[in-house]
Amino acid sequence: MGSRLCVGRQASHSPSKGLKCFEYKSLKKATRNFHPNRVLVNGECGSFYEARIDKHLVYVAKKLDYPGPGKSDLEWLIEVNNFGQLNHPNLAKLIGFCIEGVHRFLVYEFLQGGSLENLLFPNTSNFQPLLWNLRIKIATGVAKGLEYLHSTTTNVRYHEFKSCNILIDSNYNPKLYDIGLKNTLNEGNCAYIGIFAPEDAMIGVWTRRCEIYGFEVVLLELLTGRRCIDKNLGMQGNLPRFANPFLKSKENTLVMMDPRIEGQYSSVAATRAALLAKKCISDKPEMRPNADELVTELEQIQELQKSFKNSSNK
Structure with missing residues (x-):
């Protein structure tokens, strides 16, 4: 050429x-x-x-x-x-x-809102934390994008699942980018995909469920307001490791929520979101939900949040 x-x-x-x-x-x-x-x-x-x-x-x-x-x-x-x-x-x-x-x-x-990473972790101390209802809206949109990529007609692998690779428009609609090229879903050995699921990290075998694990890390960032990896926090700087003890029981899930948005969410909605994260982080790939199930659950969580908001305004 x-x-x-x-x-x-x-x-x-x-x-x-x-x-x-x-x-x-x-x-x-x-x-x-x-x-x-x-x-x-x-x-x-x-x-x-x-x-x-x-x-x-x-x-x-x-x-x-x-x-x-x-x-x-x-x-x-x-x-x-x-x-x-x-x-x-x-x-x-x-x-x-x-x-x-x-x-x-x-x-x-070009998307006016910048990246999700910049919205959650801006380089300034003088900022308003992202509202809870917007966090769930973003999580749902991300899941819908993944559902589309994983569909049998599209069959595309997402390149790197992390908050800096999710762009936000002026209405807080998320858009996946940096999908990469030649990423058809041939399950098996794979290249780097950002956040490693246990089976991928150990033996380099990739499936759709690996990306569900990656989605879970972004969901945890939205729930906790903490970075996936924060070297300043030592052992506590690994977000899945930090969240795991709180995800072991329903009673403790709310403890890990971002304290800056306390009072904005229904405890039922927040608990269901945390339990969804728990399913996504399972060491057993077959126990993780697929992208369709992610969308269904997050849409139900959105409805719970709307009911909570309406009742709070009465």
Whole structure:
């Protein structure tokens, strides 16, 4: 393949009718030469930059490491095409791509709320903690995105399940991104997926239930207001290890809840959310719920919370 597969317009190599092909120079200009203050996220396989293109449109461009793992340019474009077909309200929309020489980028929609990590753990002491009802709304949306990816028609593996890879729009709707390429769900040996389930960490065997374990860690972050890994807390800095004693009985589950949102939640709703986390963290993969069951349970928790809110307002 040549060093430039498309310039500016859609070219014959452009992978999908709905995707735009960007010139490298336009992305360079839009990110101010990839200036550090434009970096939104530093990921495992590249960085995300805030970029303004065509004046009114705002995107996030992901800089990918190059060369890829033994893939030709055409193979990469085929994978981009497959990724571009994904369409769900809880997935960040892929807008376009750039492939020129050693430069490869994916360009996504820009979401005003930033990442879930930044909402939960902003770099400032003067902030309002994320409200409980929004936390459950976000958890439900994340589960719906995972349900879509795990469906038999889509059959895609999520790349890294962690709060920095969940973007939030202006209405607090979560959108998964950094799904990665060539992640079809062939259960078996797998690459790094962020949060390791026990069976994956020990023998490198991956199934859909591994991602349920990863979802549980994000759910625990929402419930407790604690980071998944906090090196400043020593042994208590491992969130699943911290939460495990509290999840052993219904009576103790509320003790681990984020104290900053006390009074905002129904004890029944919070307890059910904690028990759902307990199921997801099971050492036995077959005991973890699937994505469909996650959505059903979280929607019921949302209804419980609405009833609590209505009764509190009377």
